[in-house]
Amino acid sequence: MKRIYMDNNATTAVRPEVLDAMLPFYREQFGNPSSVHWAGRAVSGAVEKAREQVAQLINCSPAEIVFVSCGSEGDNMALKGTVDALRDKGDHIITTTVEHPAVLETCKALEKQGVRVTYLPVDHNGMLNLAELEAAITDKTILISVMWANNETGNLYPIEEIGAIARKYKVRFHTDAVQAVGKVPVDVQKANVDLLVLSGHKLGAAKGVGAIYIRRGTRLTPFMHGGHQERGRRAGTHNVAGIVGLGVACELAGAHLEAEATRIRALRDRLEQGILERVPEIKLNGHPDPNLRLPNTLNVSFAYIEGESLLLNFDMKGIAASSGSACTSGSLEPSHVMGAMCVDVVLAHSSTRFSLGADNTEEDVDYVLEVLPPIVQRLREMSPLYNRAEPLSCKECQVIRKVH
Numbered sequence: 477m478k479r480i481y482m483d484n485n486a487t488t489a490v491r492p493e494v495l496d497a498m499l500p501f502y503r504e505q506f507g508n509p510s511s512v513h514w515a516g517r518a519v520s521g522a523v524e525k526a527r528e529q530v531a532q533l534i535n536c537s538p539a540e541i542v543f544v545s546c547g548s549e550g551d552n553m554a555l556k557g558t559v560d561a562l563r564d565k566g567d568h569i570i571t572t573t574v575e576h577p578a579v580l581e582t583c584k585a586l587e588k589q590g591v592r593v594t595y596l597p598v599d600h601n602g603m604l605n606l607a608e609l610e611a612a613i614t615d616k617t618i619l620i621s622v623m624w625a626n627n628e629t630g631n632l633y634p635i636e637e638i639g640a641i642a643r644k645y646k647v648r649f650h651t652d653a654v655q656a657v658g659k660v661p662v663d664v665q666k667a668n669v670d671l672l673v674l675s676g677h678k679l680g681a682a683k684g685v686g687a688i689y690i691r692r693g694t695r696l697t698p699f700m701h702g703g704h705q706e707r708g709r710r711a712g713t714h715n716v717a718g719i720v721g722l723g724v725a726c727e728l729a730g731a732h733l734e735a736e737a738t739r740i741r742a743l744r745d746r747l748e749q750g751i752l753e754r755v756p757e758i759k760l761n762g763h764p765d766p767n768l769r770l771p772n773t774l775n776v777s778f779a780y781i782e783g784e785s786l787l788l789n790f791d792m793k794g795i796a797a798s799s800g801s802a803c804t805s806g807s808l809e810p811s812h813v814m815g816a817m818c819v820d821v822v823l824a825h826s827s828t829r830f831s832l833g834a835d836n837t838e839e840d841v842d843y844v845l846e847v848l849p850p851i852v853q854r855l856r857e858m859s860p861l862y863n864r865a866e867p868l869s870c871k872e873c874q875v876i877r878k879v880h
């Protein structure tokens with residue numbers, strides 16, 4: 477059976493060049509980079525090289541990069557570290573309703589400690605109103621946290637404009653760029669970002685490594701206490717092999733960013749157009765302009781069908797896609813992102829994400845286009861909702877096409 481992986485927003489395969497670079501650090505170069513002897517020195521050079529490679533991809537100085545274990549740790553560190561460091565300045569955070577749980581759940585935990593959080597709503601396309609963001613800023617606002625790209629819809633947020641607003645009001649700006657780094661250009665200077673988080677396993681490096689950019693001079697209380705690694709910013713022995721791999725993955729991403737984005741965008745657009753042409757009664761979730769989404773992401777609802785049954789049927793045909801984010805699948809609740817966009821609950825349940833990656837080809841897309849329509853048709857015929865008299869309606873979304 478064919479195996480087609482279109483769930484790259486959940487995780488990516490480790491790139492062969494990355495694995496090759498990592499392996500020596502599990503074998504002969506096993507030293508601890510904090511050790512002063514030969515074994516440590518050999519390894520600390522490799523960690524510093526990786527720091528330069530990561531810094532180069534997002535246009536900052538290597539000294540502004542701190543290695544962490546994953547995107548979730550970076551987001552926790554950014555939010556909790558800011559609240560603790562800026563307690564004397566204020567107690568208010570502004571974020572959005574469509575953030576990843578790494579940010580949303582951290583905000584909820586902070587609320588329990590008395591922090592006030594404004595969760596900005598989004599429109600039916602999942603986009604923010606920047607006037608509302610600006611209006612939410614008070615003299616107690618210490619942080620704006622808006623993701624660079626949404627993991628479910630692929631929507632890209634206007635980070636440069638938000639950075640300009642943050643600068644105007646002298647409010648610290650954090651962006652969860654876990655889905656953006658390696659897929660679209662990310663420049664922390666242009667965007668006026670103070671804190672940015674990325675995660676290795678989303679861009680062809682291993683799981684268990686990530687990084688946070690901390691603009692020089694940004695006060696941030698450490699989240700992990702212990703040794704003095706990472707200049708006191710993050711305790712814990714380095715995941716050397718993971719860090720080396722992250723460096724290589726960043727270098728590769730930077731070298732091929734434009735070409736790879738163009739290639740993957742063409743595949744995604746072929747998939748999107750193909751589904752629109754072949755399957756009636758669907759709704760595209762996210763911004764209708766594909767250029768305002770990550771080049772690799774397509775999120776579609778197939779009316780009257782449970783996303784999970786669709787995924788199981790895809791799986792039987794060797795296709796890996798996702799309904800909502802991987803972290804929340806297993807829950808029966810529709811995704812909070814679909815909820816924030818006011819997607820009809822029936823459509824939200826059938827929301828399916830295809831996230832393409834380095835290994836996908838035109839043949840993969842054509843295979844999905846071949847097997848998808850009959851699966852959808854079969855599942856609809858089994859659905860009691862499909863046979864009801866009134867066609868499903870969605871007040872404000874134009875994309876759903878009522879055909880039957």
Ligand SMILES: Cc1ncc(COP(=O)(O)O)c(C=O)c1O
Pocket residue numbers: 485486545546547548549551576578623625626627652654655675676686801
């Ligand atoms: C937007 C976003 N932020 C944060 C995370 C968490 O990253 P990690 O899995 O490295 O903890 C994810 C993972 O899916 C994500 O998509």
